[in-house]
């Protein structure tokens with residue numbers, strides 16, 4: 001397979017599906033020293049396509065019948081999707097849930113490995129992936145599914161807890177954003193909807209795709225916000241632990257940010273505002289944000305409340321999954337590189353917002 005030969009050159013990455021996740025993955029690929037974005041593919045010549053053109057990304061069409069409408073909108077088309085897949089070492093498929101499985105035959109035909117996303121069923125790929133929990137399982141594997149935003153957020157938190165004292169049982173209530181900011185068709189709404197109303201929600205079984213054998217029950221609700229998901233987590237640990245030790249263990253994880261009470265970040269709105277003020281691209285928060293004051297350990301019972309930015313947390317996971325498939329780095333090496341290039345980490349998130357005085361002068 002082509003990707004086996006990439007150790008000596010830049011990994012040529014294609015993004016099929018330049019939407020909420022795809023545009024962020026494309027930007028993240030561009031700042032990696034070992035990767036090259038060779039193009040992105042899209043169906044419609046809308047404002048997002050204009051954004052790709054402004055970013056200088058070669059834009060390929062999923063349906064060549066639309067080529068003229070792209071050109072009429074002043075957007076240059078580099079070619080059809082098939083050409084993009086043929087010329088890449090690996091494709092990140094970020095099409096809507098259920099479309100990735102339809103694309104897999106094309107990737108197989110072109111002998112191009114691919115990453116799929118959490119909207120696909122687990123059997124779309126050979127491995128469901130979370131960088132912190134099972135990077136090694138994806139090394140050299142051709143088809144890998146990067147799990148959903150919620151599953152990513154839960155796996156990152158439960159992984160260190162399992163290593164530290166072990167988990168007897170995890171119970172999580174997921175308060176899920178009703179839609180992304182651009183999903184106008186999901187609103188307006190004014191409701192709180194158990195979704196699904198049955199227990200467990202699909203999230204628990206999905207966490208088990210990267211964490212086999214974990215005992216976990218999840219309940220899901222949807223609320224009318226586009227900001228972030230919030231998880232209310234209770235874990236029964238295998239043994240009693242000191243709260244300070246658990247806190248210290250979580251603090252060591254770069255993709256877990258403990259939000260201090262002193263920051264006065266009292267909800268997902270202020271969290272997103274802080275990210276924007278900090279200069280994060282698109283206001284993205286790649287890390288789990290755990291309200292530090294919510295961390296409570298009572299004997300074997302651990303509790304916390306964390307916020308997950310659904311549009312962003314899977315982005316570093318996709319970058320790590322690319323390296324796993326290419327077989328060029330170990331998990332720790334890849335995570336360190338991804339964290340550094342994206343600017344992930346507690347220190348950066350703690351930086352005070354840029355002030356006018358900090359800005360460089362014109363000369």
Ligand SMILES: NC(=O)c1ccc[n+]([C@@H]2O[C@H](COP(=O)([O-])OP(=O)(O)OC[C@H]3O[C@@H](n4cnc5c(N)ncnc54)[C@H](OP(=O)(O)O)[C@@H]3O)[C@@H](O)[C@H]2O)c1
Pocket residue numbers: 016017018019020021022041042043044045048062094095096097098099117118119120147148149180310311314
């Ligand atoms: N959004 C989230 O919060 C989130 C979080 C984690 C994981 N995910 C998963 O990531 C995947 C992508 O989600 P997303 O929210 O980024 O989707 P999205 O914003 O709707 O973007 C999907 C992109 O795929 C393109 N596309 C390519 N082939 C297509 C086809 N045959 N039919 C329709 N569209 C096609 C669309 O093109 P046009 O725009 O031109 O139509 C669009 O650019 C899904 O599996 C989803 O479950 C999403």
